[in-house]
Amino acid sequence: MNKQSGNTRNKADESVSVNRREQILEAAVIVFAEYGYYRATTAQVAEKVGISQPYIFKLFKNKEELFIAALDRAFERIIRTFRGVEAPAEELLAECIRSYEALMETHPNEILLQVQAFGIRDELILGSMQKGMLEVTDVVKEKFVGAGMKHPEVLVSTFMANGMLCNIAMALGMPELKPKHL
Numbered sequence: 001m002n003k004q005s006g007n008t009r010n011k012a013d014e015s016v017s018v019n020r021r022e023q024i025l026e027a028a029v030i031v032f033a034e035y036g037y038y039r040a041t042t043a044q045v046a047e048k049v050g051i052s053q054p055y056i057f058k059l060f061k062n063k064e065e066l067f068i069a070a071l072d073r074a075f076e077r078i079i080r081t082f083r084g085v086e087a088p089a090e091e092l093l094a095e096c097i098r099s100y101e102a103l104m105e106t107h108p109n110e111i112l113l114q115v116q117a118f119g120i121r122d123e124l125i126l127g128s129m130q131k132g133m134l135e136v137t138d139v140v141k142e143k144f145v146g147a148g149m150k151h152p153e154v155l156v157s158t159f160m161a162n163g164m165l166c167n168i169a170m171a172l173g174m175p176e177l178k179p180k181h182l
Contacts, residue, residue: 021059023049028070033109036116037067037125068128071117074110075132078103082139089147093155096140100163104170115171136160 027048031040042063046053060066081103087095104111117129137160144152162179169177 017059020049020051020055024051024056024059024066025070025073028066029074029109029113032067032070032116033112037063037120042066064122064124067117068124071113071125071128071132074107074113075128075135077107077110078132079135079139082136082143085143087147089149092143092147092149093159096143096159097162100166104166108170111167112171115167133160 024045027045028040031044031048034040035044040063042056043053045066046056056066060069078100081099082096085092085095085099114129114132117125120126137156140159141152141156144155149155166178169175
């Protein structure tokens, strides 16, 4: 085999590995959202992907690492969503709300994953939650400050609190708890 075909194979193997990692994370979000961290198993995740359980451990050292990777992925999507919000100051808050509501519709399992993570006292999972919540808060604050909105800290706090209430309402299947608007 020449050097060029070896490089092609390595790139193909990397691509398969990246795709498989994404499949595993997607399945993990679903399994963890359905069963919770403690009842979910890596065997369930593997079955959903159609791979053997040991393959998961080639990419993630344990269930905790898999859960954190799925959680981080969910936060990354929220952060990307809020970074992408563009609106004039008078419409920015409403547009952030609409964007988050759309995310709750398109990725409900990621929201449920985060809700569940609030109750897990594992140090690394707690650290991931803290980091994610701080990043989301910072991105929203940057948007509000950049738009010149008055009292951005108060708006961010109110926005985040209402977002948490939306998450709880979704997790409990009680849409009547969801705030109508800010």
